[in-house]
Amino acid sequence: MSLRKQLEGLKLSAGNCPKAGLLDVVILCPLADAGGRPPGVYRTGPPGSSVGVYIYDPAAGEPKVPAERLAPSALLIGGDARPL
Secondary structure (H helix, E strand, O other): OOHHHHHHHHHHHHHOOOOOOOEEEEEEEEHHHOOOOOOEEEEEOOOOOOEEEEEEOHHHOOOOOOHHHEEEEEEEEOOOOOOO
16 A cells, blocks of 8 residues: 555544544433532543533423534433434
8 A cells, every 4th residue: 555545544534533522421410419510511530531421400301412512423321312
């Protein structure tokens, strides 16, 4: 394989990577179980982790995780949530 083809392959691969800071796994947490944290999206785990928790208020209706925080193939765990 020529160097040009290798570089083209790398360029295509890099173009398909999600933006840094997006979450791959989001766990839904009702406000009552959040330990005093206000509703919102929080990153969890060690630095560089792509796992987060979304704290939502069930009284406000169905949880809707902000799509701009999710990787294209993100996994939502808990409840019947759909990205906005």
